[in-house]
Amino acid sequence: MTVALMWEARAAEGRGAELLEWxxxxxxxxxxxxxxxxxxxxDRVLVITWWDAxxxxxxPELxxxxxxLVTRAVHRWRFESVETAEPA
Structure with missing residues (x-):
C-alpha cells in the first residue's frame, strides 16, 4: 500500500524563500x-512524501x-492510494 504524507506551512511576511529552504x-x-x-x-510551502507502508x-514527518518563520500552525494530511493511472 502507498501512503502519501502532506505537510503545508505558510511563511511569515517576507520569509517565503527562507521557509522553502528550511x-x-x-x-x-x-x-x-x-x-x-x-x-x-x-509564501506557502508544500512537501509530499510517498511511503510503501x-x-x-x-x-517520519517534517x-x-x-x-x-510561519504565520499559523503547520497543516498535515495523510492519504492512502486507491488507484494509479498511467499516462496515455
Whole structure:
C-alpha cells in the first residue's frame, strides 16, 4: 500500500524563500519512495512524501519550523492510494 504524507506551512511576511529552504534542508529518519516540494502564492510551502507502508504506520514527518518563520500552525494530511493511472 502507498501512503502519501502532506505537510503545508505558510511563511511569515517576507520569509517565503527562507521557509522553502528550511523545508528542503530537513532530513527524514528514513528515505521515502518519493519526495516533492512545492511553493505557492502567499509564501506557502508544500512537501509530499510517498511511503510503501500501511495507512496507520508510524512514518517520519517534517517537524514544525520555528514559530517566527510561519504565520499559523503547520497543516498535515495523510492519504492512502486507491488507484494509479498511467499516462496515455
Amino acid at each position: 523545508a528542503r534542508a530537513r532530513q527524514l529518519a528514513a528515505e521515502p519512495l518519493r519526495r516533492e516540494t512545492f511553493r505557492a502564492p502567499q 500501511p495507512y496507520d504506520a508510524e512514518l 517537524p514544525d519550523p520555528e514559530p517566527e
